[in-house]
Amino acid sequence: MLQSLSHHFKCGSSFGLFLSHSLSSVSEEDLTHFRSFLPKSAVLTDAEDLIPFNEDWLKKYHGNSRVVLRPKTTEHVSKILKYCNERRLPVVPQGGNTCLVGGSVPVKDEIILSLNSMNSIRSFDPHAGVLTCDAGCVLENLEVFLAEKDHIMPIDLGAKGSCHIGGNVAANAGGLRLLRYGSLHGSLLGLEVVLADGTVLNEMSTLRKDNTGYDLKQLFIGSEGTLGVITGVSILTPPKSNAMNVVFLSCDSYDQVLRTLEMAKKRLGEVMSAFEFLDDDALGSVLGHMSNLVCPVEERRSFYVVIETSGSNKDHDEEKLMAFLEEVMGDGIIADGVLAQSETQFKDIWALRESISESLNKKGAVYKYDVSLPQSRMYDLVEDIRKRVGSQSLITCGYGHIGDGNLHLNVVFPSFEKKHEEILEPFVYEWVSKEHGSVSAEHGIGYMKPKVLHHSKTWESIRVMKTIKDALDPNGILNPWKVLPEKIQ
Ligand code: FAD
Ligand code: MLT
Ligand code: ZN
Numbered sequence: 001m002l003q004s005l006s007h008h009f010k011c012g013s014s015f016g017l018f019l020s021h022s023l024s025s026v027s028e029e030d031l032t033h034f035r036s037f038l039p040k041s042a043v044l045t046d047a048e049d050l051i052p053f054n055e056d057w058l059k060k061y062h063g064n065s066r067v068v069l070r071p072k073t074t075e076h077v078s079k080i081l082k083y084c085n086e087r088r089l090p091v092v093p094q095g096g097n098t099c100l101v102g103g104s105v106p107v108k109d110e111i112i113l114s115l116n117s118m119n120s121i122r123s124f125d126p127h128a129g130v131l132t133c134d135a136g137c138v139l140e141n142l143e144v145f146l147a148e149k150d151h152i153m154p155i156d157l158g159a160k161g162s163c164h165i166g167g168n169v170a171a172n173a174g175g176l177r178l179l180r181y182g183s184l185h186g187s188l189l190g191l192e193v194v195l196a197d198g199t200v201l202n203e204m205s206t207l208r209k210d211n212t213g214y215d216l217k218q219l220f221i222g223s224e225g226t227l228g229v230i231t232g233v234s235i236l237t238p239p240k241s242n243a244m245n246v247v248f249l250s251c252d253s254y255d256q257v258l259r260t261l262e263m264a265k266k267r268l269g270e271v272m273s274a275f276e277f278l279d280d281d282a283l284g285s286v287l288g289h290m291s292n293l294v295c296p297v298e299e300r301r302s303f304y305v306v307i308e309t310s311g312s313n314k315d316h317d318e319e320k321l322m323a324f325l326e327e328v329m330g331d332g333i334i335a336d337g338v339l340a341q342s343e344t345q346f347k348d349i350w351a352l353r354e355s356i357s358e359s360l361n362k363k364g365a366v367y368k369y370d371v372s373l374p375q376s377r378m379y380d381l382v383e384d385i386r387k388r389v390g391s392q393s394l395i396t397c398g399y400g401h402i403g404d405g406n407l408h409l410n411v412v413f414p415s416f417e418k419k420h421e422e423i424l425e426p427f428v429y430e431w432v433s434k435e436h437g438s439v440s441a442e443h444g445i446g447y448m449k450p451k452v453l454h455h456s457k458t459w460e461s462i463r464v465m466k467t468i469k470d471a472l473d474p475n476g477i478l479n480p481w482k483v484l485p486e487k488i489q
Helices: 028-037 047-054 074-087 139-147 165-171 254-268 280-289 314-330 343-354 356-363 378-392 418-424 427-434 450-455 459-472
Strands: 007-012 018-023 091-094 111-114 121-125 130-134 188-194 200-203 229-236 243-251 272-279 303-311 336-339 365-372 395-401 406-413
Touching: 028 074, 047 111, 074 091, 074 111, 074 188, 074 229, 091 229, 121 139, 130 139, 139 165, 165 229, 243 254, 243 314, 243 343, 254 272, 254 303, 254 314, 254 378, 272 280, 272 343, 280 303, 280 343, 280 356, 280 395, 303 314, 303 343, 314 336, 343 356, 356 365, 356 395, 356 406, 365 418, 365 427, 378 395, 378 406, 378 418, 378 427, 406 418, 418 427, 427 450, 450 459
Parallel strands: 091 111
Antiparallel strands: 007 018, 121 130, 130 229, 188 200, 188 229, 243 303, 243 336, 272 303, 272 395, 365 406, 395 406
16 A cells, blocks of 8 residues: 655745645555665665765755665666656655755655766767766766876866766856856756656757757756756866966955956966965864865965966966966065975865865854855955854854855854854845845755745746746656745745
8 A cells, every 4th residue: 555644845836826746755665666676775775874865964954764766777767757756756866965055865755866876987089078977977986087088077176076977967066167167057068867757858969069949958957956867967078288287375365365366367367277265264174174284385374365277388387377476476465375396285285175165064063155246245244244153153264266256155153053043044145135146156055045045036037947847847756845945926
């Protein structure tokens, strides 16, 4: 007998009407069905095994799923979704589970559909630089594969050792190289997606130009598992640069950071591949966490900048960098600076930047705000929050992809508590909204931000999003309670 414990939840529709989807819970009969066509190892039900799948990376969101399915093929995914759609069983697609907005874990007892057994590289065309692969390939493994072919992935982020390319696409992740290689909306050439009813949408184009009607793949980039399950990816990979340099600079004020950015755009424009910043609290957190790393400059200052160049001629790039450094030093724009002299120093400087997130996570409960703002106003938000929080937080810091206008404001408390959240929210979102910024620059909406989506999208746009959701997933089984707000005006 099918157990029909139903969750009734409301989802908004146009003009304030609310439709109710009725969702079921997994029964023993459902598990027997999944076991009938999936390998034994692809159906996890042991409570111990489920723990890491039910909890997010920040340990802020906890689901209560009783089963993880790990399909090996697109056909498996199709069969699972067809069945779940008929049975009204909700499903959370999960990649590397590095999501920072609670999108990758269940809210209640949704089935977790993990892509980590779909991890084959399908093809690589060295002339076109086009890679096709399964969605569950770990980003770093793709990097390693491409390095041998003298190519790189157009996306790079601190979570590369765990995150999947499918998760990157579903989240429309930005990362450290967006400044140079643009967003996934530009470098992604094709996708294979399984829709809620099990239909396999083969959009695996390898063409750079293809103007044949609606560009459907774009809909799934940043859809966060709410419109379909991505099973295959076709992506344009840039050639590896012959010459890469990284510099670590220190500044005494945020204004100096902005002037450094302005100067770097002028002097290093065509070779610059990253421009990142961090404040001294962020640096202090990493140095406290990674005993093998040291501050690259002699004295600690208020702010630091990491600039990477990737070009084709080492001498030419170094000449440009040295001229830039002399100018910013000479004009007193920076306090000090170091150009990495070895592969180890290059990696250590990047490790400082990339490990901020992990170091904060080790300190306590991290409230993360990933926002787009005019660069000139970015740090005012961090300062306003510092004043507001006072001595209540363990650490309040700012860092991020300043070259892309993306700030990461992080506030660490000893534990996640409503009273802490209330100091920060909705204050941060209202602040961002007044500046016409975005409440999510790159991490997405997930479970954390549906209620504040309206700060960055009009209700007309949200209603169109809901129309698309209803068309592709009429029973609301895909990642329920994520992205779209419950109440829509
Ligand atoms: P998950 O976390 O598993 O899932 C993310 C979302 O996509 C969820 O909503 C999930 O349901 C959905 N999803 C996952 N796979 C699929 C699929 N195959 N089909 C459909 N939906 C799917 N983000 C940035 O943008 N820039 C950064 O610089 C950055 N750095 C990070 C550094 C660290 C240390 C960490 C922990 C996270 C970072 N992130 C960053 C956040 C995160 O978005 C990325 O790590 C990554 O894109 C998530 O990939 P994932 O495979 O872990 O996806
Ligand atoms: C980063 O840029 O380091 C990531 O987006 C993770 C974070 O915001 O902490
Ligand atoms: Zn980031």
